[in-house]
Amino acid sequence: MIGEGIQSxxxxxxxxxxxxxxxxxxxxxxxxxxxxxxxxxxxxxNEVPDDGFIWSGNSYDNTGHLGASTWRHVMFLEQDRxxxxxxxxxxxxxxxxxSEDPFRWVFLSDVCKHCEEAGCLEACPTGSIVRTxxxxxxxxxxxxxxxxxxxxxxxxxxxxxxxxxxxxxxGAFKCTFCYDRQKSGLVPACxxxxxxxxxVFGRLDDLRALGAKRVQxxxxxxxxxxxxxxxxxxxxxxxxxxxxxxxxxEAYGLPPKPQIPTIYLKSAWTSAFAxxxxxxxxxxxxxxFFS
Amino acid sequence: xxxxxxxLESPVKNALYSRDTNPVVNWFTRQENxxxxxxxxxxxxxxxxxxxxxxxxxxxxxxxxxxxxxxxxELFAEMSPxxxxxxxVKNGDYISIVSLRGAIESRALVSRRMRxxxxxGKTVHQIAMPFHFGTSGPVxxxxxxxxxxxxxxxxxxxxxxxxxxxxxxPGRLPRGPAFEEWIKKYVPQGGPPNLHPEQPPPGAxxxxxAGGHSQHGKTDSR
Numbered sequence: 001m002i003g004e005g006i007q008s009x010x011x012x013x014x015x016x017x018x019x020x021x022x023x024x025x026x027x028x029x030x031x032x033x034x035x036x037x038x039x040x041x042x043x044x045x046n047e048v049p050d051d052g053f054i055w056s057g058n059s060y061d062n063t064g065h066l067g068a069s070t071w072r073h074v075m076f077l078e079q080d081r082x083x084x085x086x087x088x089x090x091x092x093x094x095x096x097x098x099s100e101d102p103f104r105w106v107f108l109s110d111v112c113k114h115c116e117e118a119g120c121l122e123a124c125p126t127g128s129i130v131r132t133x134x135x136x137x138x139x140x141x142x143x144x145x146x147x148x149x150x151x152x153x154x155x156x157x158x159x160x161x162x163x164x165x166x167x168x169x170x171g172a173f174k175c176t177f178c179y180d181r182q183k184s185g186l187v188p189a190c191x192x193x194x195x196x197x198x199x200v201f202g203r204l205d206d207l208r209a210l211g212a213k214r215v216q217x218x219x220x221x222x223x224x225x226x227x228x229x230x231x232x233x234x235x236x237x238x239x240x241x242x243x244x245x246x247x248x249x250e251a252y253g254l255p256p257k258p259q260i261p262t263i264y265l266k267s268a269w270t271s272a273f274a275x276x277x278x279x280x281x282x283x284x285x286x287x288x289f290f291s
Numbered sequence: 292x293x294x295x296x297x298x299l300e301s302p303v304k305n306a307l308y309s310r311d312t313n314p315v316v317n318w319f320t321r322q323e324n325x326x327x328x329x330x331x332x333x334x335x336x337x338x339x340x341x342x343x344x345x346x347x348x349x350x351x352x353x354x355x356x357x358x359x360x361x362x363x364x365e366l367f368a369e370m371s372p373x374x375x376x377x378x379x380v381k382n383g384d385y386i387s388i389v390s391l392r393g394a395i396e397s398r399a400l401v402s403r404r405m406r407x408x409x410x411x412g413k414t415v416h417q418i419a420m421p422f423h424f425g426t427s428g429p430v431x432x433x434x435x436x437x438x439x440x441x442x443x444x445x446x447x448x449x450x451x452x453x454x455x456x457x458x459x460x461p462g463r464l465p466r467g468p469a470f471e472e473w474i475k476k477y478v479p480q481g482g483p484p485n486l487h488p489e490q491p492p493p494g495a496x497x498x499x500x501a502g503g504h505s506q507h508g509k510t511d512s513r
Contacts, residue, residue, distance in 0.1 A: 034344070035344045036344065036345060036362050039358075039362065040358045040359060040362070043358045044358055049357070050357035050358070050360075050361040051361070052361065053357075053360060053361050053364035053365075053429055053430050054364060055363075055364050055365035055367065055398060057367075057382050057383035057398065057400060059400075059402065060343070060363070062361065062362055062363060062364060063361075063362065078402060078403060078404065080403070103403050103404070105404060
Protein backbone atom coordinates (compact mmCIF):
# COMPACT_ATOMS: atom_id res chain seq x y z
CA MET A 1 0.00 0.00 0.00
CA ILE A 2 1.14 3.51 -0.73
CA GLY A 3 2.36 5.32 2.38
CA GLU A 4 3.94 2.22 3.89
CA GLY A 5 7.36 3.02 2.45
CA ILE A 6 9.73 0.08 2.30
CA GLN A 7 7.19 -2.01 4.27
CA SER A 8 4.83 -1.92 1.28
CA UNK A 9 4.27 -5.27 -0.44
CA UNK A 10 5.63 -3.54 -3.56
CA UNK A 11 9.01 -3.01 -1.89
CA UNK A 12 9.73 -5.53 0.84
CA UNK A 13 11.37 -8.91 0.30
CA UNK A 14 9.11 -11.93 0.37
CA UNK A 15 9.18 -15.73 0.23
CA UNK A 16 6.01 -16.34 -1.76
CA UNK A 17 7.72 -18.86 -4.08
CA UNK A 18 9.13 -20.89 -1.19
CA UNK A 19 5.83 -20.67 0.72
CA UNK A 20 3.79 -21.48 -2.43
CA UNK A 21 1.48 -18.52 -1.93
CA UNK A 22 -0.75 -17.38 -4.80
CA UNK A 23 0.29 -13.86 -5.80
CA UNK A 24 -1.18 -11.27 -8.12
CA UNK A 25 -1.18 -7.78 -9.55
CA UNK A 26 -3.95 -5.31 -8.79
CA UNK A 27 -3.81 -2.42 -11.28
CA UNK A 28 -5.71 0.73 -10.41
CA UNK A 29 -6.03 3.36 -13.19
CA UNK A 30 -7.52 5.92 -10.80
CA UNK A 31 -4.02 6.62 -9.44
CA UNK A 32 -1.96 5.84 -12.59
CA UNK A 33 -0.11 8.92 -13.87
CA UNK A 34 0.90 7.43 -17.24
CA UNK A 35 4.66 7.65 -16.64
CA UNK A 36 5.32 4.28 -18.36
CA UNK A 37 7.97 3.44 -15.75
CA UNK A 38 6.53 -0.10 -15.62
CA UNK A 39 7.10 -0.56 -19.36
CA UNK A 40 10.69 0.64 -19.14
CA UNK A 41 11.55 -1.33 -15.98
CA UNK A 42 10.04 -4.49 -17.51
CA UNK A 43 12.10 -4.15 -20.68
CA UNK A 44 15.25 -3.33 -18.77
CA UNK A 45 15.07 -6.22 -16.29
CA ASN A 46 13.94 -8.83 -18.81
CA GLU A 47 16.15 -7.54 -21.66
CA VAL A 48 13.18 -7.26 -24.00
CA PRO A 49 14.16 -5.70 -27.35
CA ASP A 50 12.42 -2.69 -28.86
CA ASP A 51 9.53 -3.45 -31.19
CA GLY A 52 9.87 -0.52 -33.58
CA PHE A 53 10.07 3.25 -33.28
CA ILE A 54 6.66 4.06 -34.68
CA TRP A 55 4.66 7.10 -33.63
CA SER A 56 1.01 6.10 -33.38
CA GLY A 57 -0.82 9.42 -33.11
CA ASN A 58 -3.06 7.77 -30.50
CA SER A 59 -2.60 10.08 -27.50
CA TYR A 60 0.73 9.24 -25.81
CA ASP A 61 0.32 5.51 -26.46
CA ASN A 62 3.08 4.54 -28.90
CA THR A 63 3.18 0.95 -27.64
CA GLY A 64 -0.17 -0.12 -29.11
CA HIS A 65 -0.74 -3.54 -27.60
CA LEU A 66 0.91 -6.35 -25.66
CA GLY A 67 3.09 -8.71 -27.65
CA ALA A 68 6.28 -10.75 -27.72
CA SER A 69 8.39 -7.66 -27.04
CA THR A 70 5.86 -5.68 -24.97
CA TRP A 71 4.97 -7.24 -21.63
CA ARG A 72 3.60 -4.10 -20.03
CA HIS A 73 1.49 -1.62 -21.99
CA VAL A 74 0.16 1.63 -20.60
CA MET A 75 -3.09 2.57 -22.33
CA PHE A 76 -3.98 6.25 -22.75
CA LEU A 77 -7.73 6.71 -23.15
CA GLU A 78 -9.20 10.11 -23.94
CA GLN A 79 -12.91 9.92 -23.20
CA ASP A 80 -15.71 12.47 -23.34
CA ARG A 81 -16.85 11.43 -19.89
CA UNK A 82 -16.79 12.99 -16.51
CA UNK A 83 -14.02 11.88 -14.16
CA UNK A 84 -15.58 11.22 -10.80
CA UNK A 85 -17.62 14.24 -9.77
CA UNK A 86 -15.08 16.66 -11.27
CA UNK A 87 -16.71 19.84 -12.60
CA UNK A 88 -14.95 21.05 -15.72
CA UNK A 89 -17.08 23.95 -16.96
CA UNK A 90 -17.22 24.70 -20.68
CA UNK A 91 -13.46 23.98 -21.10
CA UNK A 92 -12.68 27.06 -23.12
CA UNK A 93 -15.60 26.76 -25.49
CA UNK A 94 -17.54 29.98 -26.05
CA UNK A 95 -21.11 30.20 -24.90
CA UNK A 96 -22.84 29.27 -21.71
CA UNK A 97 -20.31 29.30 -18.84
CA UNK A 98 -22.49 26.86 -16.93
CA SER A 99 -22.37 24.24 -19.69
CA GLU A 100 -20.39 21.08 -18.98
CA ASP A 101 -17.88 19.70 -21.45
CA PRO A 102 -16.74 16.55 -19.68
CA PHE A 103 -13.41 15.02 -20.55
CA ARG A 104 -11.07 12.59 -18.90
CA TRP A 105 -7.69 11.03 -19.64
CA VAL A 106 -7.44 7.54 -18.18
CA PHE A 107 -4.24 5.49 -17.98
CA LEU A 108 -4.22 1.74 -17.39
CA SER A 109 -1.16 -0.49 -17.35
CA ASP A 110 -2.10 -3.71 -19.15
CA VAL A 111 -0.23 -6.97 -18.58
CA CYS A 112 -0.58 -10.75 -19.00
CA LYS A 113 -3.53 -11.74 -16.81
CA HIS A 114 -2.01 -15.07 -15.62
CA CYS A 115 -5.42 -16.80 -15.87
CA GLU A 116 -6.56 -19.39 -13.36
CA GLU A 117 -7.39 -21.61 -16.39
CA ALA A 118 -4.90 -20.44 -19.00
CA GLY A 119 -5.66 -20.95 -22.70
CA CYS A 120 -1.98 -20.78 -23.66
CA LEU A 121 -0.96 -23.37 -21.08
CA GLU A 122 -3.64 -25.82 -22.17
CA ALA A 123 -2.74 -25.43 -25.85
CA CYS A 124 1.03 -25.82 -25.45
CA PRO A 125 2.06 -29.21 -26.95
CA THR A 126 5.65 -29.16 -25.71
CA GLY A 127 5.11 -28.48 -22.02
CA SER A 128 6.99 -25.22 -22.42
CA ILE A 129 4.27 -23.25 -20.63
CA VAL A 130 3.97 -24.20 -16.97
CA ARG A 131 2.16 -23.07 -13.82
CA THR A 132 4.59 -21.81 -11.17
CA UNK A 133 4.41 -22.17 -7.39
CA UNK A 134 2.90 -18.69 -7.08
CA UNK A 135 0.12 -19.41 -9.59
CA UNK A 136 1.59 -17.47 -12.52
CA UNK A 137 1.92 -18.84 -16.05
CA UNK A 138 5.49 -19.08 -17.30
CA UNK A 139 6.84 -19.72 -20.81
CA UNK A 140 10.14 -21.62 -20.76
CA UNK A 141 11.73 -20.24 -23.87
CA UNK A 142 14.39 -22.95 -24.13
CA UNK A 143 11.61 -25.56 -24.50
CA UNK A 144 9.28 -23.55 -26.77
CA UNK A 145 9.36 -24.79 -30.37
CA UNK A 146 7.49 -21.82 -31.82
CA UNK A 147 4.34 -23.67 -32.93
CA UNK A 148 2.14 -20.67 -32.10
CA UNK A 149 -0.83 -22.62 -30.64
CA UNK A 150 -0.70 -20.46 -27.52
CA UNK A 151 -0.98 -17.27 -29.59
CA UNK A 152 -4.45 -18.16 -30.89
CA UNK A 153 -5.51 -19.72 -27.58
CA UNK A 154 -5.01 -16.65 -25.40
CA UNK A 155 -8.43 -15.03 -24.76
CA UNK A 156 -6.73 -11.64 -24.19
CA UNK A 157 -4.30 -11.58 -27.13
CA UNK A 158 -1.32 -11.26 -24.81
CA UNK A 159 1.21 -13.88 -25.94
CA UNK A 160 2.89 -13.64 -29.35
CA UNK A 161 5.84 -14.99 -31.31
CA UNK A 162 8.83 -12.73 -31.70
CA UNK A 163 9.59 -11.85 -35.34
CA UNK A 164 12.98 -11.77 -37.08
CA UNK A 165 15.55 -10.21 -36.75
CA UNK A 166 15.16 -9.84 -32.96
CA UNK A 167 17.01 -12.25 -30.68
CA UNK A 168 15.22 -15.53 -29.85
CA UNK A 169 12.99 -14.90 -32.90
CA UNK A 170 10.29 -17.51 -33.52
CA GLY A 171 9.64 -18.39 -29.87
CA ALA A 172 6.60 -17.27 -27.91
CA PHE A 173 7.06 -14.61 -25.26
CA LYS A 174 4.95 -12.89 -22.63
CA CYS A 175 5.15 -11.51 -19.11
CA THR A 176 6.99 -13.94 -16.79
CA PHE A 177 5.58 -12.28 -13.61
CA CYS A 178 9.34 -11.76 -13.01
CA TYR A 179 9.58 -15.37 -11.83
CA ASP A 180 13.36 -15.02 -11.63
CA ARG A 181 13.04 -12.04 -9.29
CA GLN A 182 10.31 -13.69 -7.22
CA LYS A 183 12.45 -16.80 -6.64
CA SER A 184 14.99 -14.47 -5.00
CA GLY A 185 12.33 -12.76 -2.90
CA LEU A 186 12.14 -9.65 -5.08
CA VAL A 187 9.00 -7.90 -6.31
CA PRO A 188 8.28 -7.88 -10.08
CA ALA A 189 10.09 -4.98 -11.77
CA CYS A 190 6.93 -3.11 -12.86
CA UNK A 191 5.40 -3.08 -9.36
CA UNK A 192 8.74 -2.20 -7.79
CA UNK A 193 9.07 1.02 -9.83
CA UNK A 194 5.43 2.14 -9.89
CA UNK A 195 5.62 5.56 -8.18
CA UNK A 196 1.94 5.78 -7.22
CA UNK A 197 1.45 2.06 -6.55
CA UNK A 198 -1.12 1.92 -9.29
CA UNK A 199 0.32 -1.57 -9.78
CA VAL A 200 0.09 -3.39 -6.46
CA PHE A 201 1.86 -6.72 -6.02
CA GLY A 202 1.03 -9.08 -3.20
CA ARG A 203 -0.96 -12.12 -2.04
CA LEU A 204 -3.92 -12.64 -4.36
CA ASP A 205 -6.52 -12.86 -1.56
CA ASP A 206 -5.18 -9.66 0.04
CA LEU A 207 -5.33 -7.90 -3.30
CA ARG A 208 -8.92 -9.01 -3.97
CA ALA A 209 -9.92 -7.52 -0.63
CA LEU A 210 -7.98 -4.34 -1.42
CA GLY A 211 -9.62 -4.09 -4.85
CA ALA A 212 -13.13 -4.46 -3.44
CA LYS A 213 -12.38 -1.78 -0.84
CA ARG A 214 -10.96 0.58 -3.46
CA VAL A 215 -14.02 0.21 -5.73
CA GLN A 216 -16.28 1.03 -2.81
CA UNK A 217 -14.13 4.05 -1.89
CA UNK A 218 -14.18 5.38 -5.47
CA UNK A 219 -17.92 4.88 -5.86
CA UNK A 220 -18.48 6.85 -2.68
CA UNK A 221 -16.34 9.69 -4.06
CA UNK A 222 -18.36 10.03 -7.25
CA UNK A 223 -16.74 7.48 -9.57
CA UNK A 224 -20.04 5.72 -10.17
CA UNK A 225 -18.59 3.74 -13.13
CA UNK A 226 -15.72 2.16 -11.13
CA UNK A 227 -15.76 -1.63 -11.19
CA UNK A 228 -13.39 -4.57 -10.88
CA UNK A 229 -12.37 -6.55 -13.95
CA UNK A 230 -11.85 -10.09 -12.72
CA UNK A 231 -13.77 -12.60 -14.88
CA UNK A 232 -14.33 -15.39 -12.37
CA UNK A 233 -17.66 -16.42 -13.89
CA UNK A 234 -16.22 -17.48 -17.26
CA UNK A 235 -14.04 -20.47 -18.21
CA UNK A 236 -10.94 -18.39 -17.38
CA UNK A 237 -12.10 -18.71 -13.73
CA UNK A 238 -10.41 -15.55 -12.50
CA UNK A 239 -7.13 -13.85 -13.25
CA UNK A 240 -4.01 -13.25 -11.18
CA UNK A 241 -3.49 -9.78 -12.65
CA UNK A 242 -6.85 -8.08 -12.24
CA UNK A 243 -7.85 -4.49 -12.80
CA UNK A 244 -10.02 -1.73 -11.50
CA UNK A 245 -11.62 -0.03 -14.48
CA UNK A 246 -13.60 3.16 -14.94
CA UNK A 247 -16.38 2.43 -17.42
CA UNK A 248 -16.83 -0.64 -19.57
CA UNK A 249 -14.09 -3.25 -20.14
CA GLU A 250 -14.48 -2.93 -23.93
CA ALA A 251 -12.99 0.60 -23.79
CA TYR A 252 -9.77 -0.93 -22.47
CA GLY A 253 -9.68 -3.74 -25.02
CA LEU A 254 -10.62 -6.23 -22.30
CA PRO A 255 -13.14 -8.91 -23.35
CA PRO A 256 -16.21 -8.79 -21.08
CA LYS A 257 -16.57 -12.59 -21.19
CA PRO A 258 -13.19 -14.18 -21.98
CA GLN A 259 -13.34 -17.90 -22.78
CA ILE A 260 -10.52 -20.41 -23.19
CA PRO A 261 -10.71 -22.45 -26.43
CA THR A 262 -10.66 -25.85 -24.67
CA ILE A 263 -14.27 -25.40 -23.53
CA TYR A 264 -15.22 -26.11 -27.16
CA LEU A 265 -13.38 -29.47 -27.12
CA LYS A 266 -16.46 -31.47 -26.10
CA SER A 267 -18.73 -30.01 -28.77
CA ALA A 268 -15.93 -30.23 -31.37
CA TRP A 269 -15.27 -33.92 -30.66
CA THR A 270 -19.00 -34.68 -30.50
CA SER A 271 -19.59 -33.18 -33.92
CA ALA A 272 -16.49 -34.92 -35.31
CA PHE A 273 -17.78 -38.23 -33.97
CA ALA A 274 -21.26 -37.58 -35.33
CA UNK A 275 -19.79 -36.70 -38.73
CA UNK A 276 -17.76 -39.93 -38.74
CA UNK A 277 -20.83 -42.08 -37.90
CA UNK A 278 -22.91 -40.24 -40.49
CA UNK A 279 -20.35 -40.76 -43.25
CA UNK A 280 -20.07 -44.49 -42.46
CA UNK A 281 -23.88 -44.82 -42.63
CA UNK A 282 -24.00 -42.89 -45.92
CA UNK A 283 -21.28 -45.13 -47.38
CA UNK A 284 -23.08 -48.34 -46.31
CA UNK A 285 -26.40 -47.07 -47.62
CA UNK A 286 -24.73 -46.12 -50.91
CA UNK A 287 -23.36 -49.69 -51.26
CA UNK A 288 -26.78 -51.12 -50.37
CA PHE A 289 -28.46 -49.08 -53.11
CA PHE A 290 -25.95 -49.33 -56.00
CA SER A 291 -24.36 -52.78 -55.66
CA UNK B 292 2.70 43.45 -4.84
CA UNK B 293 2.35 40.65 -7.37
CA UNK B 294 1.93 41.86 -10.92
CA UNK B 295 1.38 40.55 -14.40
CA UNK B 296 3.27 41.18 -17.60
CA UNK B 297 2.59 39.50 -20.91
CA UNK B 298 5.24 37.19 -22.39
CA LEU B 299 7.76 38.91 -24.67
CA GLU B 300 5.75 37.56 -27.60
CA SER B 301 2.02 37.61 -26.97
CA PRO B 302 -1.13 37.61 -29.09
CA VAL B 303 -2.71 40.27 -26.83
CA LYS B 304 -1.88 43.50 -25.03
CA ASN B 305 -1.45 43.51 -21.28
CA ALA B 306 -4.89 43.85 -19.67
CA LEU B 307 -3.41 45.23 -16.42
CA TYR B 308 -0.92 47.92 -17.50
CA SER B 309 -0.05 50.09 -20.44
CA ARG B 310 3.30 48.30 -20.50
CA ASP B 311 3.19 44.76 -21.98
CA THR B 312 6.49 43.19 -21.00
CA ASN B 313 8.69 42.99 -17.95
CA PRO B 314 10.72 46.24 -17.89
CA VAL B 315 13.92 44.63 -16.55
CA VAL B 316 14.16 41.73 -19.01
CA ASN B 317 17.26 41.28 -21.18
CA TRP B 318 16.16 41.00 -24.82
CA PHE B 319 19.55 40.22 -26.42
CA THR B 320 18.42 42.12 -29.51
CA ARG B 321 19.97 40.70 -32.69
CA GLN B 322 18.82 40.14 -36.26
CA GLU B 323 18.62 36.33 -35.61
CA ASN B 324 16.73 36.89 -32.35
CA UNK B 325 13.74 39.04 -33.30
CA UNK B 326 10.50 39.17 -31.31
CA UNK B 327 7.05 39.53 -32.86
CA UNK B 328 5.12 42.60 -31.65
CA UNK B 329 1.90 42.04 -29.64
CA UNK B 330 -0.95 40.69 -31.76
CA UNK B 331 1.24 40.26 -34.89
CA UNK B 332 -1.20 38.90 -37.53
CA UNK B 333 1.64 36.95 -39.22
CA UNK B 334 2.13 34.85 -36.05
CA UNK B 335 -1.38 34.38 -34.68
CA UNK B 336 -0.87 31.17 -32.66
CA UNK B 337 0.59 30.62 -29.22
CA UNK B 338 3.24 27.94 -28.89
CA UNK B 339 4.20 26.44 -25.55
CA UNK B 340 6.95 23.91 -24.95
CA UNK B 341 6.96 21.12 -22.41
CA UNK B 342 8.64 17.88 -21.38
CA UNK B 343 7.55 14.27 -21.78
CA UNK B 344 8.18 11.72 -19.04
CA UNK B 345 10.03 9.49 -21.51
CA UNK B 346 12.75 11.97 -22.43
CA UNK B 347 15.31 14.10 -20.67
CA UNK B 348 16.10 17.71 -21.74
CA UNK B 349 16.91 17.86 -25.49
CA UNK B 350 16.97 14.06 -25.63
CA UNK B 351 20.74 13.57 -25.78
CA UNK B 352 20.52 10.91 -23.09
CA UNK B 353 17.09 9.41 -23.80
CA UNK B 354 16.78 9.37 -27.61
CA UNK B 355 19.63 6.87 -27.78
CA UNK B 356 18.03 4.39 -25.35
CA UNK B 357 15.60 2.11 -27.17
CA UNK B 358 13.48 1.46 -24.06
CA UNK B 359 12.71 5.17 -23.79
CA UNK B 360 12.92 6.26 -27.43
CA UNK B 361 10.35 3.72 -28.65
CA UNK B 362 7.77 5.18 -26.26
CA UNK B 363 7.97 8.67 -27.80
CA UNK B 364 9.61 8.23 -31.18
CA GLU B 365 8.66 11.39 -33.03
CA LEU B 366 8.18 15.10 -32.55
CA PHE B 367 4.55 16.19 -32.44
CA ALA B 368 2.52 19.31 -31.85
CA GLU B 369 -0.63 18.97 -29.78
CA MET B 370 -3.58 21.01 -30.96
CA SER B 371 -7.28 21.30 -30.28
CA PRO B 372 -9.85 19.79 -32.68
CA UNK B 373 -11.06 23.37 -33.30
CA UNK B 374 -7.64 24.47 -34.56
CA UNK B 375 -7.22 21.29 -36.60
CA UNK B 376 -10.53 22.01 -38.35
CA UNK B 377 -9.46 25.61 -38.99
CA UNK B 378 -6.12 24.50 -40.50
CA UNK B 379 -7.75 21.56 -42.35
CA VAL B 380 -5.29 19.20 -40.63
CA LYS B 381 -6.01 15.65 -39.49
CA ASN B 382 -4.41 13.75 -36.59
CA GLY B 383 -0.97 12.51 -37.69
CA ASP B 384 -0.58 14.93 -40.63
CA TYR B 385 2.68 16.82 -41.02
CA ILE B 386 2.63 20.52 -40.19
CA SER B 387 5.33 23.19 -40.40
CA ILE B 388 5.64 25.61 -37.52
CA VAL B 389 7.36 28.92 -38.20
CA SER B 390 8.43 31.71 -35.86
CA LEU B 391 10.59 34.81 -36.44
CA ARG B 392 13.66 32.70 -35.50
CA GLY B 393 13.14 29.65 -37.73
CA ALA B 394 10.88 26.87 -38.93
CA ILE B 395 10.47 23.18 -38.04
CA GLU B 396 8.14 20.36 -39.02
CA SER B 397 6.27 17.91 -36.82
CA ARG B 398 3.26 15.61 -36.73
CA ALA B 399 -0.08 16.98 -35.55
CA LEU B 400 -1.57 15.31 -32.45
CA VAL B 401 -5.19 16.43 -32.28
CA SER B 402 -6.59 16.10 -28.78
CA ARG B 403 -9.37 17.54 -26.71
CA ARG B 404 -6.81 18.03 -23.97
CA MET B 405 -5.96 21.25 -25.83
CA ARG B 406 -8.65 23.92 -25.72
CA UNK B 407 -8.92 27.29 -27.48
CA UNK B 408 -8.45 30.32 -25.24
CA UNK B 409 -10.54 33.46 -25.09
CA UNK B 410 -8.32 36.48 -24.49
CA UNK B 411 -9.66 40.03 -24.59
CA GLY B 412 -12.69 38.85 -26.54
CA LYS B 413 -10.81 37.03 -29.29
CA THR B 414 -10.24 33.31 -29.74
CA VAL B 415 -6.57 32.38 -29.54
CA HIS B 416 -5.36 28.91 -30.42
CA GLN B 417 -2.46 27.30 -28.66
CA ILE B 418 -0.22 24.41 -29.67
CA ALA B 419 2.12 22.50 -27.39
CA MET B 420 5.37 20.83 -28.42
CA PRO B 421 7.97 18.79 -26.53
CA PHE B 422 11.58 19.85 -27.13
CA HIS B 423 13.32 16.48 -26.87
CA PHE B 424 14.24 15.89 -30.51
CA GLY B 425 17.29 16.50 -32.63
CA THR B 426 19.27 15.30 -35.62
CA SER B 427 20.84 12.06 -34.37
CA GLY B 428 19.98 8.82 -32.61
CA PRO B 429 17.44 6.10 -33.39
CA VAL B 430 14.57 8.59 -33.20
CA UNK B 431 15.03 11.94 -34.89
CA UNK B 432 13.06 15.09 -35.32
CA UNK B 433 13.35 18.80 -35.63
CA UNK B 434 14.45 20.77 -32.57
CA UNK B 435 11.64 22.85 -31.12
CA UNK B 436 14.28 25.10 -29.58
CA UNK B 437 14.98 26.42 -33.11
CA UNK B 438 11.77 28.45 -32.75
CA UNK B 439 12.49 29.83 -29.29
CA UNK B 440 13.94 33.34 -28.81
CA UNK B 441 16.84 34.05 -26.47
CA UNK B 442 15.94 36.31 -23.57
CA UNK B 443 17.14 36.70 -20.03
CA UNK B 444 15.17 36.99 -16.85
CA UNK B 445 17.43 39.42 -14.96
CA UNK B 446 17.96 37.42 -11.77
CA UNK B 447 18.99 34.05 -13.16
CA UNK B 448 19.17 34.62 -16.96
CA UNK B 449 16.62 31.88 -17.67
CA UNK B 450 15.04 32.46 -21.04
CA UNK B 451 11.35 32.59 -21.74
CA UNK B 452 10.82 29.36 -23.69
CA UNK B 453 7.29 28.54 -22.57
CA UNK B 454 5.29 31.16 -24.49
CA UNK B 455 5.97 32.37 -27.99
CA UNK B 456 4.11 33.36 -31.14
CA UNK B 457 4.10 31.15 -34.22
CA UNK B 458 2.40 30.44 -37.50
CA UNK B 459 1.34 26.96 -38.65
CA UNK B 460 1.46 25.83 -42.28
CA PRO B 461 0.00 22.39 -43.14
CA GLY B 462 2.43 20.07 -44.93
CA ARG B 463 6.09 19.14 -44.65
CA LEU B 464 8.93 21.62 -44.54
CA PRO B 465 10.96 21.89 -47.77
CA ARG B 466 14.68 21.19 -47.36
CA GLY B 467 17.77 22.61 -49.04
CA PRO B 468 17.48 25.66 -51.35
CA ALA B 469 13.69 25.26 -51.45
CA PHE B 470 13.61 26.04 -47.73
CA GLU B 471 15.22 29.45 -48.34
CA GLU B 472 12.43 30.33 -50.76
CA TRP B 473 9.78 28.92 -48.43
CA ILE B 474 10.87 30.81 -45.32
CA LYS B 475 10.83 34.15 -47.21
CA LYS B 476 7.08 33.74 -47.67
CA TYR B 477 6.43 33.54 -43.92
CA VAL B 478 9.29 35.43 -42.24
CA PRO B 479 10.39 38.86 -43.53
CA GLN B 480 14.13 38.94 -44.12
CA GLY B 481 15.93 42.18 -43.30
CA GLY B 482 14.32 45.09 -41.48
CA PRO B 483 15.12 46.33 -37.99
CA PRO B 484 16.13 43.77 -35.36
CA ASN B 485 13.88 45.30 -32.70
CA LEU B 486 10.34 44.70 -34.01
CA HIS B 487 8.69 44.71 -30.59
CA PRO B 488 7.86 48.30 -29.53
CA GLU B 489 9.29 47.79 -26.03
CA GLN B 490 12.47 46.15 -27.25
CA PRO B 491 15.70 48.20 -27.05
CA PRO B 492 17.96 48.52 -30.11
CA PRO B 493 20.96 46.17 -30.35
CA GLY B 494 23.75 46.90 -27.89
CA ALA B 495 21.54 48.97 -25.59
CA UNK B 496 22.31 48.72 -21.90
CA UNK B 497 19.76 46.62 -19.97
CA UNK B 498 19.93 49.33 -17.30
CA UNK B 499 20.64 49.18 -13.58
CA UNK B 500 17.39 47.34 -12.86
CA ALA B 501 18.77 44.27 -14.66
CA GLY B 502 20.80 42.97 -11.74
CA GLY B 503 21.77 39.40 -11.04
CA HIS B 504 24.02 37.90 -13.68
CA SER B 505 24.02 41.08 -15.74
CA GLN B 506 27.26 43.00 -15.63
CA HIS B 507 25.27 46.20 -15.21
CA GLY B 508 23.79 47.36 -11.95
CA LYS B 509 26.29 45.53 -9.77
CA THR B 510 28.13 47.50 -7.16
CA ASP B 511 31.02 46.23 -5.14
CA SER B 512 30.26 47.26 -1.56
CA ARG B 513 33.61 46.14 -0.14
